[in-house]
Amino acid sequence: xxxxxxxxxxxxxxxxxxxxxxxxxxxxxxxxxxxxxxxxxxxxxxxxxxxxxxxxxxxxxxxxxxxxxxxxxxxxxxxxxxxxxxxxxxxxxxxxxxxxxxxxxxxxxxxxxxxxxxxxxxxxxxxxxxxxxxxxxxxxxxxxxxxxxxxxxxxxxxxxxxxxxxxxxxxxxxxxxxxxxxxxxxxxxxxxxxxxxxxxxxxxxxxxxxxxxxxxxxxxxxxxxxxxxxxxxxxxxxxxxxxxxxxxxxxxxxxxxxxxxxxxxxxxxxxxxxxxxxx
Amino acid sequence: xxxxxxxxxxxxxxxxxxxxxxxxxxxxxxxxxxxxxxxxxxxxxxxxxxxxxxxxxxxxxxxxxxxxxxxxxxxxxxxxxxxxxxxxxxxxxxxxxxxxxxxxxxxxxxxxxxxxxxxxxxxxxxxxxxxxxxxxxxxxxxxxxxxxxxxxxxxxxxxxxxxxxxxxxxxxxxxxxxxxxxxxxxxxxxxxxxxxxxxxxxxxxxxxxxxxxxxxxxxxxxxxxxxxxxxxxxxxxxxxxxxxxxxxxxxxxxxxxxxxxxxxxxxxxxxxxxxxxxx
Numbered sequence: 001x002x003x004x005x006x007x008x009x010x011x012x013x014x015x016x017x018x019x020x021x022x023x024x025x026x027x028x029x030x031x032x033x034x035x036x037x038x039x040x041x042x043x044x045x046x047x048x049x050x051x052x053x054x055x056x057x058x059x060x061x062x063x064x065x066x067x068x069x070x071x072x073x074x075x076x077x078x079x080x081x082x083x084x085x086x087x088x089x090x091x092x093x094x095x096x097x098x099x100x101x102x103x104x105x106x107x108x109x110x111x112x113x114x115x116x117x118x119x120x121x122x123x124x125x126x127x128x129x130x131x132x133x134x135x136x137x138x139x140x141x142x143x144x145x146x147x148x149x150x151x152x153x154x155x156x157x158x159x160x161x162x163x164x165x166x167x168x169x170x171x172x173x174x175x176x177x178x179x180x181x182x183x184x185x186x187x188x189x190x191x192x193x194x195x196x197x198x199x200x201x202x203x204x205x206x207x208x209x210x211x212x213x214x215x216x217x218x219x220x221x222x223x224x225x226x227x228x229x230x231x232x233x234x235x236x237x238x239x240x241x242x243x244x245x246x247x248x249x250x251x252x253x254x255x256x257x258x259x260x261x262x263x264x265x266x267x268x269x270x271x272x273x274x275x276x277x278x279x
Numbered sequence: 280x281x282x283x284x285x286x287x288x289x290x291x292x293x294x295x296x297x298x299x300x301x302x303x304x305x306x307x308x309x310x311x312x313x314x315x316x317x318x319x320x321x322x323x324x325x326x327x328x329x330x331x332x333x334x335x336x337x338x339x340x341x342x343x344x345x346x347x348x349x350x351x352x353x354x355x356x357x358x359x360x361x362x363x364x365x366x367x368x369x370x371x372x373x374x375x376x377x378x379x380x381x382x383x384x385x386x387x388x389x390x391x392x393x394x395x396x397x398x399x400x401x402x403x404x405x406x407x408x409x410x411x412x413x414x415x416x417x418x419x420x421x422x423x424x425x426x427x428x429x430x431x432x433x434x435x436x437x438x439x440x441x442x443x444x445x446x447x448x449x450x451x452x453x454x455x456x457x458x459x460x461x462x463x464x465x466x467x468x469x470x471x472x473x474x475x476x477x478x479x480x481x482x483x484x485x486x487x488x489x490x491x492x493x494x495x496x497x498x499x500x501x502x503x504x505x506x507x508x509x510x511x512x513x514x515x516x517x518x519x520x521x522x523x524x525x526x527x528x529x530x531x532x533x534x535x536x537x538x539x540x541x542x543x544x545x546x547x548x549x550x551x552x553x554x555x556x557x558x
């Protein structure tokens with residue numbers, strides 16, 4: 001892949017990359033629109049990265065369908081797919097890791113200790129292997145987006161980043177490859193997540209700015225039916241991801257829940273003047 | 280610097296980099312010969328990297344002479360010097376570190392816990408900022424050379440590495456910016472280091488292959504006069520840096536000592552068939 005992309009770069013062909021773990025949905029595919037007109041060749045990677053999964057995570061059962069993925073990628077104008085094996089990417093003596101220290105600690109980092117170290121390491125390597133000039137990521141994984149943004153700046157990478165709004169199902173559930181795990185009943189329960197976030201937006205628009213009130217209200221909605229186990233609901237500074245008790249100029253509300261053994265995350269930006277976009 | 284080197288790369292000008300902490304000596308300057316004919320533009324960086332110094336290390340007193348350095352660099356055909364400030368390189372929210380985990384643990388890593396994390400991080404960033412196609416490092420810092428080699432492979436960097444033999448004073452002492460710290464008496468004592476390494480080479484050539492014998496003999500030479508405090512003498516596998524009790528196909532002997540408060544390191548490769556080069 002490096003030999004091929006080196007050749008492209010010598011011809012001044014700018015590569016735009018969408019790194020994925022495969023089992024693609026509309027959320028992934030929408031990211032290719034962000035590359036439009038800003039690069040010469042659209043590329044994707046498909047790689048279920050073992051080092052970002054912890055013990056007890058769903059590495060082994062993570063859904064895969066590479067043939068369908070490639071068809072979907074072709075349909076959105078993606079011309080190059082990099083889909084390496086784990087053995088190729090992690091030879092026995094592999095031992096170099098990138099850690100974005102502060103941003104990796106809170107939120108999901110509390111429950112998945114080496115997750116963002118694994119994400120930062122593979123993303124850097126995918127940037128290096130493809131030599132991409134730009135890359136796009138989804139905002140459903142908000143903490144991941146901040147980790148990658150910070151790494152790109154701290155390590156002086158010459159990769160332009162673009163972040164895409166979360167794409168949602170008709171009932172508001174954020175698209176995720178992991179939604180496949182949900183039973184019919186769990187899928188119905190999952191709609192409580194976007195419902196709780198919509199409620200937060202309304203509260204913010206009507207002037208509620210207190211963290212405790214917001215969390216209590218969300219908790220009430222999520223627990224209105226049995227089956228949703230809240231891992232965390234947090235209100236943080238959108239840049240530093242530090243706890244923020246007042247909405248003020250803008251606060252990111254992040255949530256992680258378990259439904260029937262499936263871990264789902266989502267988030268929303270709120271401010272006193274209503275909802276704000278990250279980018 | 281990135282804007283400038285991006286422009287050079289667009290013109291297909293290959294940059295060769297010698298990263299340094301300044302206060303240059305013949306060891307640094309010899310590295311430019313390794314770039315000869317293998318790149319289009321020779322560059323150097325001068326940066327005393329704070330994150331590779333620990334508490335109690337000599338960051339504050341590390342010798343600096345940028346004007347003389349630039350003259351010396353010009354004299355060996357170096358056309359580009361990157362000499363940033365600490366504040367430029369480490370803004371307040373900097374938090375991304377590269378760690379080559381296994382190779383950073385033994386030897387110097389035991390006594391300088393975050394040292395190689397600091398080295399790997401800055402070297403990656405200097406590679407990224409200058410966009411160099413190749414880079415040269417000295418083998419006096421043997422563990423550092425291995426850390427950088429491993430990082431370059433693990434992170435899929437497209438930088439060709441070259442390693443230069445240690446350049447020595449007439450009595451054999453390895454050139455180092457830190458030799459400046461030595462008093463006249465300490466400088467004389469320092470000659471015991473290369474003397475002990477020469478003895479090791481002779482022993483290996485005459486068939487001695489046992490680690491304990493070698494270390495005991497070196498210790499005897501180093502402690503033949505008072506004033507040399509041994510931090511470590513180790514025999515390790517040249518690739519993995521793991522302890523190796525027999526010389527076998529090749530073993531790297533590494534040594535760190537304190538003389539009058541100054542920490543000096545050196546190393547030698549030995550094998551049953553005599554001394555071997557790393558590259």
